[in-house]
Amino acid sequence: MNGEKNSSNNRVLKLKYVKLGYHYLITHLLKLCLVPLMAVIIVQASRLSLNDIHQTWLHLEHNLVYVVVLSAFVLVGSTVYFMTRKRSVYLVDYACYLPPSKLKVEHDRFMKHCKLMGCFDETSLVFLDKILGRSGLGEETCAPEAMHCLPPKPSMEAARQETEQVMFGALDTLFANTNVKPKDVGILVVNCSLFNPTPSLSSMIINKYKMRGNIKSFNLGGMGCSASVISVDLAKDMLQVHRNNYAIVVSTENITQNWYFGNNKAMLLPNCLFRIGGAAVLLSNKSVDRRRSKYKLIHVVRTHCGANNKAFNCVRQEQDDIGKTGVSLSKDLMTIAGNALKSNITTLGPLVLPISEQILFFVTLVANKLINAKIKPYIPDFKLAFEHFCIHAGGRAVIDELEKNLHLLPVHVEASRMTLHRFGNTSSSSIWYELAYMEAKGRMQKGDRVWQIAFGSGFKCNSAVWLALKNVKPSCNSPWEGCIHRYPVQLSL
Template identity: 75%
Template sequence: MDGGGDGGRNGRGFGVQIRNGPRRLPDFLQSVNLKYVKLGYHYLVSNLFTFCLVPIMLIIIIESSQKNPDDIRQLWLHLQYNLVSVIICSAFLVFGSTLYIMTRPRPVYLVDYSCYRPPDNLQAPFHLFMEHSQLTGDFDDSALEFQRRILERSGLGDETYVPEAMHSIPPRPSMQAAREEAQQVMFGALDNLFANTNIKPKDIGILVVNCSLFNPTPSLSAMIVNKYKLRGNILSFNLGGMGCSAGVIAVDLAKDLLQVHRNTYAVVVSTENITQNWYFGNKKSMLIPNCLFRVGGSAVLLSNKSSDRRRAKYKLVHVVRTHKGADDTAFRCVYQEQDNAGNTGVSLSRDLMAIAGGALKINITTLGPLVLPLSEQLLFFSTLVLRTLFNRKIRPYIPNFKLAFDHFCIHAGGRAVIDELETNLQLLPGHVEASRMTLHRFGNTSSSSIWYELAYIEAKGRMRRGHRVWQIAFGSGFKCNSAVWEALQNVKPSRNGPWEDCIHRYPVNLIS
């Protein structure tokens, strides 16, 4: 399968070639005309209010000037000799303006972010992965063959990373090794973030760390406070057990805190820990995470200071969170448990993709009215009414989210996740390129994967001022969370980015 923007599965691409061969010229011209009809419709509906308001205002102004040319002069004379009215009106205006300024949500800016790049000696090519799996002696032949098949179809490349403890034979998944992995990832991302932004650690007022499966005492957030000697009154939070979508949850928490605590910085650190969560059993549903999850992490610097707008990369526009934990099937579809032999691991249900699709529909139903142009909302609503009143067999209208977003960062949880969203949202291969290439280069890095994807888009030079980015992540519980960002400048990749020395090799062709 071609992971680039020139083609893709089932003949979908940016060209005019289709599955059964080249289009005939009349058919192609008809599709072009239909395209411009749709664009004209979207433009007309989106600007309908302006088109109607401007002529009405002009008519009112012309009519008023013709019938009562002295009205404005009379109003001025009235105000000139009625000082009390002027003072009262001014007081109300000042009070209302002050109240609005004090209560309106403060913008949250993304100043910069950093993604951890592990050393090359931690890379785990397929042959080395399988060799170590055989040498551990913990897997039977059926489990080894299952892992081999998963790796071949996973979309991962040979340059992903596993922690140092897993390179040992036998593996040494100790508490100390897990702490070392966490420190290497978090401190590596934070060191680079502080170096690129010139922000002093003492300036950080809010710290949010999320890691689902490793929650030691003292906490991961306490590790960071101790390492960088953060100030004593810092607001620190440690989110655990919230799955791969916890990165968006952490951003949402930081956003809410930045509305209360003015003129400060918030740092969000997203990671996952593999060392103590490797599965050494033979239950196939619990072997899949071994094949997909890899070392990675990110650190994001957020600010509510108006002075940071000039240098910030993005502004946070929306965060929408969906939780299906009330449903028992959804609750157990990603479940940490022990197998019959007492080996602990994370089990993935066969219903996972169906549950993820349902959570996505709920999420975009909430997000759609916030981001879609009026033209798309009208089409969606009219189709819904027709299906309800006349014929339930009418296919539901899928909104064109490509009109609302310029870039898509779909959590690189696995090839099936990306395929599902590409199909359901009717995206082109170019829209999911960042997700597929991140999965290939770094694997599933859990909650930090959406930041590796954003870094890919920046490294390709595709991010322009005004572009909107949709980050979509899924997590255990079951949750689907979205974050929408708007670029405040033509964004260039930061120094020491994860793609710095390899972006020229991407996109790569992926075999279907």
């Protein structure tokens, strides 16, 4: 038995190296073909005599019009290129909000609190306890202050206080770390799905920091857990138009007014998963900022499946039979997320995958379509395109599904699992806590590529691709600063 197992392992190892060799051969094929061509050019150039060079110079002197026209064409073409080319967008720095320890919600305390509320029946309490035990959340996740009261006080004022605490906490850290003044910021994009008061959250930030009057501000609501990528995309588009500018993206979610107090099991799930959190990101299109920036934005790919009714309704805020408001999660959620992921990577793949993977994918696709070969569809190896993966920490099932479908290793989903354990599902900001985890672990090296991928209601799957511009160190007041030495932790099955 051991001999057969070792033989099987050896075959897998050999196939791995064969594929790796194929990948390097195809990737560097053009360079290998250029070597003999360059050798021929060098040999031919070495045979040119001084007389040949002199004759060429005389020919140009007698064709002055040709030289002038060619020079003008090159000059105009260069000017048009530099005026119309896309401007690089740099991520200067970002900050994640770290809730105070007094807001921590241990599992036992959570269940005791739910019992004392008196709004959940026995079946719901058993369900909550079961889900919480399997959720992947640790004992240090935090809930807003209003939810620690008995009875809870989910008022508009308490919701404002929670949002201000999170947004201003992240922004204060960001401004301190970057030495950028609020009045220097020309673009502001804020996203929060379930809490959209008047004045808006973006106006609350402008008022707090006394930002300039001509700032381009946006407030995105109802766009789900992938809204941070959408906000980055919007900020990127604005930075293509407005030269020499800073853009700030603030991503958060409000728990205070969105806790469910009924007994519909589909609506109870968010109570177990969602916790307080938020992030503020500083983007720049200034070439002088490249040297001090952490990352460069390479791609943003957005996929919307809202035309499909099942996808549209799988995450829905609504009232239950007795009028209690909550967010309902469909049983088809994972299937719909899988289909959205396939659509997203179909667009993203050609942009990031090496040609070797694209050839394999194309060959299997053609074989199945044209000759009915019944070959299992080839899943591209995204580990050849990215060194790091920031998968939205929406829940244990989401991370498990992507790990399986993308054939990732445990180390690739470590940041997502540990973020879920330490902070819970912080909605759209979770991908930034994950990026901070990798930096705190010292894993982010110059040239590394990062894939941020998140899912949102509607239903959406959005991706952002970043390139590390240096060996990235964690910023001051990182959310992992006082606890990174304890991670990764062993999770119960």
